[in-house]
Amino acid sequence: MVEPPRVKTTRTIEGTTAKMRLFPGFLLKFKWSLAIVAVSLLLSVTNAFATNGFIVVASTTSTVNSGLFKNILPKFTKTTGISVRVLGVGTGQAINVAERGDADILFVHHKISEVEFVKNAFGVKRYDVMYNDFIVVGPQDDPADVQKAKNVVEAYKKIAAAKSIFVSRGDESGTHKKSLEFWRTIPVDLVNSSGKWYREAGSGMGATLNLTSSINGYTLTDRSTWMAFQNKGSLVVLFEGDPSMRNQYGITMVNPTRHKHVKAPLASAFIGWVISNDGQAAINDFRISGKQTFFANAAGYKKIN
Amino acid sequence: MDSSANETLPNNVENKSARILPLVLKNVSYEKAGMRLIKDLSVTFNFGSLTVILGPNGAGKSLLLRLCHGLIKPSKGTVDWCGPKVSVPQRYQAMVFQRPVMLRRSVIANLSHSLKYRGINKAERTQKIDNILQHTGLSRLAKVPARLLSVGEQQRLAVARAWSLDPEVLFMDEPTAALDPAATHSLENIIGAIKKSGTKIIMSTHDLGQAKRLADEVLFLYRGRLLEQADASQFFKKPNNDLAQSFMRGELLWWNRQELKPPEQLKERRQK
Amino acid sequence: MEIGDAFAAAMALIINFESGLAEIVLLSLQVSIIAVAIACLIGLPIGAALAVFQFPGRTAIAVILNAMMGLPPVVVGLIVYLTLSRSGPLGTLGLLYTPTAMIIAQICLVTPIIAALTRQTTEDLWQEYAEHLRSIGIGPWRAVTTLLWDNRFSLITTILAGFGRASAEVGAVMIVGGNIDHVTRVMTTSIALETSKGDLALALGLGIILLALALSVNAAAFIINDAAMKRHG
Numbered sequence: 001m002v003e004p005p006r007v008k009t010t011r012t013i014e015g016t017t018a019k020m021r022l023f024p025g026f027l028l029k030f031k032w033s034l035a036i037v038a039v040s041l042l043l044s045v046t047n048a049f050a051t052n053g054f055i056v057v058a059s060t061t062s063t064v065n066s067g068l069f070k071n072i073l074p075k076f077t078k079t080t081g082i083s084v085r086v087l088g089v090g091t092g093q094a095i096n097v098a099e100r101g102d103a104d105i106l107f108v109h110h111k112i113s114e115v116e117f118v119k120n121a122f123g124v125k126r127y128d129v130m131y132n133d134f135i136v137v138g139p140q141d142d143p144a145d146v147q148k149a150k151n152v153v154e155a156y157k158k159i160a161a162a163k164s165i166f167v168s169r170g171d172e173s174g175t176h177k178k179s180l181e182f183w184r185t186i187p188v189d190l191v192n193s194s195g196k197w198y199r200e201a202g203s204g205m206g207a208t209l210n211l212t213s214s215i216n217g218y219t220l221t222d223r224s225t226w227m228a229f230q231n232k233g234s235l236v237v238l239f240e241g242d243p244s245m246r247n248q249y250g251i252t253m254v255n256p257t258r259h260k261h262v263k264a265p266l267a268s269a270f271i272g273w274v275i276s277n278d279g280q281a282a283i284n285d286f287r288i289s290g291k292q293t294f295f296a297n298a299a300g301y302k303k304i305n
Numbered sequence: 306m307d308s309s310a311n312e313t314l315p316n317n318v319e320n321k322s323a324r325i326l327p328l329v330l331k332n333v334s335y336e337k338a339g340m341r342l343i344k345d346l347s348v349t350f351n352f353g354s355l356t357v358i359l360g361p362n363g364a365g366k367s368l369l370l371r372l373c374h375g376l377i378k379p380s381k382g383t384v385d386w387c388g389p390k391v392s393v394p395q396r397y398q399a400m401v402f403q404r405p406v407m408l409r410r411s412v413i414a415n416l417s418h419s420l421k422y423r424g425i426n427k428a429e430r431t432q433k434i435d436n437i438l439q440h441t442g443l444s445r446l447a448k449v450p451a452r453l454l455s456v457g458e459q460q461r462l463a464v465a466r467a468w469s470l471d472p473e474v475l476f477m478d479e480p481t482a483a484l485d486p487a488a489t490h491s492l493e494n495i496i497g498a499i500k501k502s503g504t505k506i507i508m509s510t511h512d513l514g515q516a517k518r519l520a521d522e523v524l525f526l527y528r529g530r531l532l533e534q535a536d537a538s539q540f541f542k543k544p545n546n547d548l549a550q551s552f553m554r555g556e557l558l559w560w561n562r563q564e565l566k567p568p569e570q571l572k573e574r575r576q577k
Numbered sequence: 578m579e580i581g582d583a584f585a586a587a588m589a590l591i592i593n594f595e596s597g598l599a600e601i602v603l604l605s606l607q608v609s610i611i612a613v614a615i616a617c618l619i620g621l622p623i624g625a626a627l628a629v630f631q632f633p634g635r636t637a638i639a640v641i642l643n644a645m646m647g648l649p650p651v652v653v654g655l656i657v658y659l660t661l662s663r664s665g666p667l668g669t670l671g672l673l674y675t676p677t678a679m680i681i682a683q684i685c686l687v688t689p690i691i692a693a694l695t696r697q698t699t700e701d702l703w704q705e706y707a708e709h710l711r712s713i714g715i716g717p718w719r720a721v722t723t724l725l726w727d728n729r730f731s732l733i734t735t736i737l738a739g740f741g742r743a744s745a746e747v748g749a750v751m752i753v754g755g756n757i758d759h760v761t762r763v764m765t766t767s768i769a770l771e772t773s774k775g776d777l778a779l780a781l782g783l784g785i786i787l788l789a790l791a792l793s794v795n796a797a798a799f800i801i802n803d804a805a806m807k808r809h810g
């Protein structure tokens with residue numbers, strides 16, 4: 001191809017002379033070196049993560065959004081040189097990702113589904129890791145009078161009776177599944193109420209909280225996401241402390257006989273660390289605004305309770 | 306541009322003999338959208354002379370040139386090159402269009418583009434381009450983007466570009482139709498030089514003056530039919546065909562697609 | 578008021594120039610630029626060829642391409658996800674949740690845009706050049722290269738349109754990249770993440786930086802293009 005002529009033309013066309021000097025001569029002279037520098041800068045990023053290898057953990061938004069992983073992972077990587085790539089999605093999607101073999105480890109919070117996952121030979125063995133709890137949040141003026149409820153089922157009943165707006169995750173996440181467990185204990189027609197006072201967000205915890213805050217509704221959330229959430233508006237914690245609102249997290253290695261590429265040694269190293277004293281201490285040390293958020297409770301770990 | 310420079314032209318007339326000529330059209334018709342635009346036309350173009358295709362607008366001059374050049378295929382009939390190099394006739398032809406097609410490149414790049422695709426190496430290209438720029442008076446504009454040239458300069462470049470390909474036959478479709486008299490004059494000089502360099506030129510025009518100045522041979526085309534083929538001297542003295550006669554008198558300027566009426570009858574019709 | 582906070586957040590991000598932000602911005606640029614470059618390698622010749630070649634089904638392909646310009650990123654993301662997943666046909670490559678997967682998804686999004694717009698602008702130029710190029714005996718592929726080169730100034734706008742689409746979309750890169758910190762987190766997925774954390778000011782702040790980036794890329798291209806176009810007619 002012919003190079004566009006760089007020599008000044010014999011004619012000047014209105015307005016071009018000024019713009020033709022957009023690149024001063026010295027820049028033109030170095031344009032190839034400049035291009036090489038730009039390209040190498042561009043390609044440099046990918047190599048910045050070279051380590052002793054990495055594993056992919058399919059986990060939930062609550063652990064990612066709360067900042068737990070950002071806090072504890074560097075400690076693990078520092079001792080082992082293994083980097084951990086965490087996927088923050090809903091529990092339902094995380095299980096799906098793990099079933100397809102796209103993660104080495106499943107780290108979620110819905111024990112029934114996790115046990116099922118292992119039973120169907122998708123996972124090797126499930127370990128308890130930690131818990132936090134679910135809470136009911138809602139508008140400060142509390143039109144359904146949830147604050148006076150004796151237990152979580154009564155709180156749900158009061159919301160249904162007052163037809164106060166309740167925002168459901170509606171995304172098959174651990175929190176959504178938990179919320180449905182409570183709804184099922186009371187006679188309420190959720191199907192017909194959907195779109196009226198019962199709203200299904202179909203999104204993650206954060207988006208659901210954003211929605212709840214903007215329409216002054218009630219919702220069920222895990223405490224850690226709530227603590228890290230910054231757009232609370234007039235929402236406050238209205239009901240907490242019922243033992244059935246405990247939110248247990250478990251960790252499971254994806255079955256390497258089913259998915260050959262699963263990095264079993266690295267994955268067991270991570271699971272081993274998470275349920276070890278070091279890992280459990282790191283979880284307990286994690287604080288949001290000075291408050292402990294997750295409570296380590298791996299079997300054999302004795303430092304708490 | 307002066308024609309005294311002809312001695313140093315790139316194409317030497319002595320070395321030339323017919324490679325693809327003569328060009329023979331037999332019973333050629335061309336139809337588009339159900340309309341017969343070229344009707345049963347037979348003609349032979351021979352080496353050497355400058356042929357002018359004359360006729361009013363819509364006579365089919367441009368179509369005939371495109372049929373000859375192979376840009377369009379005849380609906381009926383045959384277009385045959387009968388010289389020794391007929392396997393690659395395209396290699397020995399070039400065409401200049403009524404509206405010059407300017408690549409979005411400099412004058413030099415416009416010239417080198419087509420030379421490159423004819424497989425001419427870089428050293429030879431540079432030499433050819435220098436030479437052709439000189440002979441067409443474009444040297445001082447060599448590095449100017451072609452699209453910033455005046456129409457006259459653009460057409461001169463289009464002719465230079467075609468000439469640089471050293472064609473045996475050069476087709477030109479009303480090359481001066483959009484030009485002012487000065488630009489026309491300068492282009493006609495170049496056309497004369499190309500002819501002297503040994504290239505067969507087949508051009509169309511509706512400009513009688515230009516035909517008189519340039520033609521060795523005239524084809525008179527009217528509504529898709531070839532009405533007369535004659536030596537220029539004989540044609541301009543007295544054409545055999547009566548429509549050609551009336552074209553020469555300028556009467557065909559009132560030509561009308563449905564039917565041809567002498568001016569008297571037209572006047573009568575207007576009065577009704 | 579929140580918009581004011583957002584500008585403050587954007588300014589704070591830029592002034593402090595956190596390494597995290599630089600990494601995210603760089604990764605965004607890297608992914609989108611590589612994706613657009615590869616999409617150009619595929620889309621430019623296809624678009625120009627569609628303008629030049631005559632063959633049955635040409636119009637159908639052009640219509641399909643035009644329709645594909647509006648492909649929802651999430652759908653593209655899902656298809657690429659299912660393809661690259663360990664259980665999918667290309668699972669053995671292990672590309673899911675890597676920048677490469679994001680590049681692949683963006684190539685799928687951008688190539689139809691580049692091909693369709695290239696076809697449109699090239700067709701106009703081909704109308705103009707066709708007779709001349711055929712007259713000098715250039716084959717259709719050589720015509721394609723001539724047209725692409727001569728059309729280079731309008732093609733810059735085409736490429737920018739592709740770059741805009743690539744750098745602004747979130748649906749596809751979120752699904753195939755997974756928004757993994759330090760690995761596949763880019764501007765748009767960060768914005769989505771900060772929104773879900775309720776930090777709307779920070780999310781909008783990142784949005785302002787993204788907008789500023791897009792603006793400067795476009796402005797630079799426009800100025801260069803404008804100057805070059807006036808020079809070359």
